[in-house]
Amino acid sequence: MRLVVDLNRCQGYAQCVFLAPDVFELRGNEALHYDPNADDAERLRVLRAAAACPVQAIQVEQLDGADAGEAA
Ligand code: SF4
Structure with missing residues (x-):
């Protein structure tokens, strides 16, 4: 799976890090680091994290899904 975090939106609330x-990993006060190619085993956790993000900064792309209509 692939995911993107809009770091301009991210306020470092760390909900994603917790979930x-x-x-996701927070280093220092504000720098969020994340794995943009997270293992599929993390899918549920990543979706929970995306849902919990207070500013909806986490976008998840499901390449193997039926509606993966992404323009490359
Ligand atoms: S939950 Fe959202 S705002 Fe908080 S650290 Fe994660 S991406 Fe950033």
Whole structure:
């Protein structure tokens, strides 16, 4: 799976870090680091993190889904 975090939106609330610690990591006060190609095993955690983000900064792309109509 692929995901993107809009770091301009991200306010460092760390909800995502709490819900998917293998994918998201906060270093220092504000710098969010994440794995943009997270393992599919993390999908549920990543979706929970995306849903919990107070500013909806996390976008998830599901390449294997039926509606993966992404323009490359
Ligand atoms: S939950 Fe949203 S605002 Fe908080 S650190 Fe994660 S991406 Fe940033």
